[in-house]
Amino acid sequence: MQSDVMPLTLKSLALGFGLTAAIFVLFSFAGHLFFLEGRRPFQLNFTGGAALGLLLGLLNHRILRAPKSKAVTAMALTAVPGMLIMAAVGSHFAVFFPDLNPSLDKVFGSLMLWFYGFALVGALWSARSS
Numbered sequence: 606m607q608s609d610v611m612p613l614t615l616k617s618l619a620l621g622f623g624l625t626a627a628i629f630v631l632f633s634f635a636g637h638l639f640f641l642e643g644r645r646p647f648q649l650n651f652t653g654g655a656a657l658g659l660l661l662g663l664l665n666h667r668i669l670r671a672p673k674s675k676a677v678t679a680m681a682l683t684a685v686p687g688m689l690i691m692a693a694v695g696s697h698f699a700v701f702f703p704d705l706n707p708s709l710d711k712v713f714g715s716l717m718l719w720f721y722g723f724a725l726v727g728a729l730w731s732a733r734s735s
Contacts, residue, residue: 617665621686625687658726666732
């Protein structure tokens with residue numbers, strides 16, 4: 606079932622680009638808050654990334670007004686722009702985030718994969734429950 610205004614593919618990609626822009630802005634202005642020294646902040650970052658990703662995956666079909674049976678497709682299309690763009694950002698981390706330590710590129714990349722991975726798990730769970 607397609608929306609009256611825009612097909613699911615375009616809505617998913619638009620959400621993906623918007624989410625990517627929001628993540629980029631968040632790390633541009635508050636990146637220093639995500640990369641605090643110590644084990645506890647590291648664990649909190651990845652727990653938060655997992656929780657937010659899972660929540661996005663569980664609710665993505667509702668956000669896009671898509672049937673649950675299309676939840677995985679919708680989430681995959683939502684994740685693609687972020688995964689591709691954030692991979693490019695991570696490979697040139699010091700250029701995009703000059704105020705952050707360049708050695709944090711690996712942590713940033715891992716956090717993005719963690720977030721999008723849990724988003725896909727949430728979509729799979731959502732589709733399975735339909």
